[in-house]
Amino acid sequence: xxxxxxxxxxxxxxxxxxxxxxxxxxxxxxxxxxxxxxxxxxxxxxxxxxxxxxxxxxxxxxxxxxxxxxxxxxxxxxxxxxxxxxxxxxxxxxxxxxxxxxxxxxxxxxxxxxxxxxxxxxxxxxxxxxxxxxxxxxxxxxxxxxxxxxxxxxxxxxxxxxxxxxxxxxxxxxxxxxxxxxxxxxxxxxxxxxxxxxxxxxxxxxxxxxxxxxxxxxxxxxxxxxxxxxxxxxxxxxxxxxxxxxxxxxxxxxxxxxxxxxxxxxxxxxxxxxxxxxxxxxxxxxxxxxxxxxxxxxxxxxxxxxxxxxxxxxxxxxxxxxxxxxxxxxxxxxxxxxxxxxxxxxxxxxxxxxxxxxxxxxxxxxxxxxxxxxxxxxxxxxxxxxxxxxxxx
Amino acid sequence: xxxxxxxxxxxxxxxxxxxxxxxxxxxxxxxxxxxxxxxxxxxxxxxxxxxxxxxxxxxxxxxxxxxxxxxxxxxxxxxxxxxxxxxxxxxxxxxxxxxxxxxxxxxxxxxxxxxxxxxxxxxxxxxxxxxxxxxxxxxxxxxxxxxxxxxxxxxxxxxxxxxxx
Numbered sequence: 001x002x003x004x005x006x007x008x009x010x011x012x013x014x015x016x017x018x019x020x021x022x023x024x025x026x027x028x029x030x031x032x033x034x035x036x037x038x039x040x041x042x043x044x045x046x047x048x049x050x051x052x053x054x055x056x057x058x059x060x061x062x063x064x065x066x067x068x069x070x071x072x073x074x075x076x077x078x079x080x081x082x083x084x085x086x087x088x089x090x091x092x093x094x095x096x097x098x099x100x101x102x103x104x105x106x107x108x109x110x111x112x113x114x115x116x117x118x119x120x121x122x123x124x125x126x127x128x129x130x131x132x133x134x135x136x137x138x139x140x141x142x143x144x145x146x147x148x149x150x151x152x153x154x155x156x157x158x159x160x161x162x163x164x165x166x167x168x169x170x171x172x173x174x175x176x177x178x179x180x181x182x183x184x185x186x187x188x189x190x191x192x193x194x195x196x197x198x199x200x201x202x203x204x205x206x207x208x209x210x211x212x213x214x215x216x217x218x219x220x221x222x223x224x225x226x227x228x229x230x231x232x233x234x235x236x237x238x239x240x241x242x243x244x245x246x247x248x249x250x251x252x253x254x255x256x257x258x259x260x261x262x263x264x265x266x267x268x269x270x271x272x273x274x275x276x277x278x279x280x281x282x283x284x285x286x287x288x289x290x291x292x293x294x295x296x297x298x299x300x301x302x303x304x305x306x307x308x309x310x311x312x313x314x315x316x317x318x319x320x321x322x323x324x325x326x327x328x329x330x331x332x333x334x335x336x337x338x339x340x341x342x343x344x345x346x347x348x349x350x351x352x353x354x355x356x357x358x359x360x361x362x363x364x365x366x367x368x369x370x371x372x373x374x375x376x377x378x379x380x381x382x383x384x385x386x387x388x389x390x391x392x393x
Numbered sequence: 394x395x396x397x398x399x400x401x402x403x404x405x406x407x408x409x410x411x412x413x414x415x416x417x418x419x420x421x422x423x424x425x426x427x428x429x430x431x432x433x434x435x436x437x438x439x440x441x442x443x444x445x446x447x448x449x450x451x452x453x454x455x456x457x458x459x460x461x462x463x464x465x466x467x468x469x470x471x472x473x474x475x476x477x478x479x480x481x482x483x484x485x486x487x488x489x490x491x492x493x494x495x496x497x498x499x500x501x502x503x504x505x506x507x508x509x510x511x512x513x514x515x516x517x518x519x520x521x522x523x524x525x526x527x528x529x530x531x532x533x534x535x536x537x538x539x540x541x542x543x544x545x546x547x548x549x550x551x552x553x554x555x556x557x558x
Contacts, residue, residue, distance in 0.1 A: 027557070040555060041553050041556065179558075297400075351555055374408070374411070374419075
């Protein structure tokens with residue numbers, strides 16, 4: 001006879017204390033329905049450029065199927081280094097300041113785990129990507145959120161940052177261009193934060209995965225600000241810019257001591273990122289910039305279309321300067337974001353993500369990804385317009 | 394050409410059915426401005442036509458036959474290849490005509506209903522022209538890609554999950 005499995009207490013308290021993502025619930029609902037137009041997808045609608053796929057296939061044919069060095073193949077780190085210098089004027093040393101990771105998601109994880117001690121606070125900008133706060137909690141840290149405001153175009157202000165800081169604050173997590181708001185922060189917007197960051201000796205974890213998808217001016221990396229590179233962990237990757245989400249390939253750049261610390265976690269938890277993916281990424285950086293520009297032009301056109309169409313159907317929406325999300329306010333309908341998103345899905349078969357799942361400041365908004373065909377966007381706008389009309393009398 | 398004119402041109406090149414109102418929103422211009430640009434591009438014969446790319450192989454009994462014909466010709470004094478080219482491209486069967494470098498001078502693309510129709514065109518019309526020295530006819534067996542569009546099922550179906558972070 002076998003001993004019965006003891007279920008009580010077999011899960012860690014840390015994992016029990018975090019909630020599954022609110023996005024999951026909408027996925028479950030939407031995926032059982034037919035004829036749904038989805039504005040809920042957080043990834044490009046382009047397939048990875050063929051030259052990148054071809055390079056990866058070729059690497060496998062030539063037998064590059066073994067582990068690579070822990071931080072990634074050196075050729076790729078060198079390309080990342082010159083890419084960052086070229087595009088964003090943020091040079092990093094390929095030998096000891098860059099790690100190729102399993103998506104930007106792993107980069108977020110190892111950046112937090114290698115810097116945050118139990119009890120230390122990390123300031124998180126919300127609405128924001130759903131994984132920051134849970135990862136901070138899993139590391140034993142305490143996420144402290146700042147809810148950005150529509151009237152500030154969802155940028156974080158000096159005053160908001162100052163108010164969130166305590167003697168326990170270790171780091172601030174920035175994420176611009178932002179998922180879900182599409183907000184960007186220019187050099188002029190970032191400048192005032194520097195004083196507070198220096199005064200409180202904070203680290204900055206800057207998730208710049210959407211950097212290439214900036215439509216009105218070139219992205220300004222936080223690490224480029226004078227004196228900030230030394231206290232910044234720059235997180236980025238290939239998913240959004242090169243339409244490579246499923247490849248799970250990102251990178252993290254930081255001062256050598258932090259990179260060495262992150263590399264310890266990475267080598268034990270991951271060993272290295274997927275080898276064929278790394279060879280694909282190499283090609284992406286060597287010859288994919290034209291593809292990036294082609295995709296960015298297309299996103300920008302769709303961004304323009306969405307913002308103007310929302311205005312026409314009576315939804316107020318700030319102009320998102322980056323990423324591929326519009327984040328219109330639905331407050332005038334009197335519904336909360338959950339009710340709106342659920343109603344819209346059931347009555348009009350349009351999937352959007354309620355703003356409240358992205359944390360403080362997200363309520364009253366919905367995230368609409370415009371990384372989908374113009375045809376679908378046109379139909380979605382028509383359906384959302386009908387839904388609003390029906391519920392606004 | 395100005396940047397926004399180029400942008401509009403690229404949009405209609407990719408999708409000739411986009412309506413003016415949609416284009417206007419996409420390029421952040423008024424409908425009147427977009428209409429003016431299109432009128433100008435049409436008038437200047439930069440935009441020649443708004444046509445669909447059709448996969449005729451999927452239309453029963455309408456598949457037809459296409460041939461690419463390499464043509465060697467004697468250039469004429471004073472007009473070079475232009476005169477003989479014009480005599481060829483005026484035939485409605487001629488789908489495309491290019492002057493090319495290499496072993497041949499002209500590349501003629503002919504659409505017809507049957508192979509014999511094309512054979513007749515080559516022997517009775519094309520070869521009968523005084524300046525035509527020789528022809529080599531290649532019949533199309535299958536179209537993989539045309540005008541930048543992949544035929545067959547391509548990659549059009551969306552493989553993404555419906556809602557993701």
